[in-house]
Amino acid sequence: MDILRFITAGSVDDGKSTLIGRLLYDSKSIMIDQLEAIEKQTKNKEEGEIDLALLTDGLRAEREQGITIDVAYKYFATPKRKFIIADAPGHIQYTRNMVTGASNANLIIILVDARGGVVEQTRRHSIIASLLGLRHVVVAVNKMDLVNNSQDVFNNIVIDYANLAKSLGLEDVTYIPISALKGHNIVDKSDEIGWYEGPSLLEVLENVQVQQDIDLEHARFPVQYVIRPQTEDLHDYRGYAGKLVSGIYKKGDAVTVLPSGITSTISAIETGGKQVEEAFAPQSIVLHLADDIDISRGDVIVKSTDLPQVEQELEVLLCWMDSKPLTAGKKYLLQLNTTVVKSVVKEIEYKIDVNTLEQLAAPEQAALNDIVKVVIKTAKPLVFDQYKKLRGNGGAILIDETSHVTVGACMIQ
Template identity: 85%
Template sequence: MDLLRFITAGSVDDGKSTLIGRLLYDSKSIMIDQLEAIERQSKNKEEGEIDLALLTDGLRAEREQGITIDVAYKYFSTPKRKFIIADAPGHIQYTRNMVTGASNSDLIIILIDARSGVVEQTRRHSIIASLLKLPHVVVAINKMDLVEHSQDVFNNIVIDYAAMAKSLGLEQVTYIPISALNGDNIVEKSTAISWYEGPSLLKVLENVQVQKDINLTHARFPVQYVIRPQTEELHDYRGYAGKLVSGVYKKGDTVTILPSGTSTTISAIETGGKQVEEAFAPQSIILHLADDVDVSRGDVIVKSDDLPSVGQDLEVLLCWMDSKPLVAGRKYLLQLNSTLVKSVVKEISYKVDVNTLEQHQAPEQAVLNDIVKVVIKTAKPVAFDAYEKLRVNGGAILIDETSHVTVGACMIQ
């Protein structure tokens, strides 16, 4: 059974928490004790209704404010697929939270209130989805019950959003009219919206083809661990373990170890404790090389006929996540897959307006939630791809050297 990671995003009070609660409730993914707890706490208990939004509420203090201020992860499954939901807050000051939740997602559900249509927050969340190159977008037009299930309202919102999606380069967009409160078109097709002929939201989530999004063209294998038992029975054993993030490797392939540039061939491939003739992303494997070459954690083994870029100067689009401002000259650790290297931010080139994608003059500093273009110099060469070409080898993070807190999310240009 495969896994779909998706994120929900929308303006405040668009019904994200209710939508997730309805997915969990109607797909019977709630434990009995959880159900009893939310029944006790439901605001509408007198009317016999359950407040499904409570299923995604975090700390009591957050609940009292009426907002969710972090990314909440929920897990559920159906007979067809397993799911991880990232519920990101809709407030503009929590851009970093949405970037965090979306960075590992295969799909984004953008909620639109049918009464309001496409608003500024809708555009901002769509821009972030386009910057992060999310392959699948579902536009869930919610609260259709409050507009009398009007097909004209739905069609007008689709026309407005489609024009924006085209300008942002969002290609695979699905539109669904829903009522999260009433469960219309969430798990089962709604009789109240009889004019809608497409699938329910859950059917879309179950059937979206995420395997096609795995890049099998560019072979990239970041080494996580060098296995050298040095025991009597495994005296000469030397294997390089890690996750094959993209591409396909076969026994006998000519490969290059980066950043050193040394070439050799694959003598054996192991996965699941057995030797195999080939391996493909996203398998975890052990590679054996024909020559006794120098390979360490953080090195990347690639096919010799398809090399990524190698260098020390990286141009990146950076979402700043720290309350302490970013200024040019500050030093950080940069982590790209298993590569961890000291680095310095040489310059801030410009700031991106997350509402319009306009580029503004280079600021003296970047503050929390800013998205900026920066130049980073690393202490030693690293192997990388452009994020647009290969997300799995083009996304990195910046880490504070003293606190070890992640302070920035990088998309290499």
């Protein structure tokens, strides 16, 4: 059974937390003790309804403020698929939280209030989705019950968003009229919105095809661990363990070890403790090479016919995630998959307006939640691909050398 990772986004009070709560509740994915707990905490008991938003607003401070201020993760499963949900905040000052939640997502659900239509935050969340390369978008037009389930209202929102999606290059977009509070078109189709002939939200989530999102063309294998048992039985055993970021490897393939550039061939492939003839992403494997080569954690084994870039200076789209501002000249650790290198931010080229995608003049420093274009120089060559070409080998993080806190999310250009 495969896993679908998706994120919900929308303006404040559009009903993201209620939507997730409804998904969990109607798909019978809530434990009895959880249900009893939220029934006790529900504010509108006199109306006979439970507050499903409490299922995701797990922090007391969030509940007291009435907003979601962090990325809340929830897990559930149906007979068809397993799901990991990230509920991201709607406020502009929490852009970093949305970037965090969306960085590993396959799909984004963008909630639109039927009464307000496509607004500034809808545009901002869509821009972030396009920057992060999310391929599947579901536009859930919520609170349809408050506009008398009007087909005209829904159609107008579809027209408005379709123009936005086209301008951003979002191609796989699905539109669904829903009411998270009432449960219309969430798990089951609703008779209240009889004119809508498409699938329910859960049907879309269960059936969206994400297997083709895995890049099987560009073979990238970052070495995580070198296995040398050096026992009597396995005296000459030398295996390189890790997870395939992308591509397919076969026994006998000619490969190049980067950044050194040394070539060899694959003599054996192991997965699950057994030898196989080929392996493909996202499997975890052990590779054996025909030659004894000095390979360590962070090296990348690629097919010799398809080499990534190996550079010490990179242009990066960076979401700044630290309360301390970023200025040119500051040094950080840069981590890309299993590679960690010392680096320095040489220059801030410009800032991106996340509401319009406009390139603004380069600021003297980048503040929390800013998205900026920067130039980074690394202490040794880095093996990478452009983020838009290969997300798995083009997304990195910046780490504060002193506190080891993640301070930036990088999309290599």
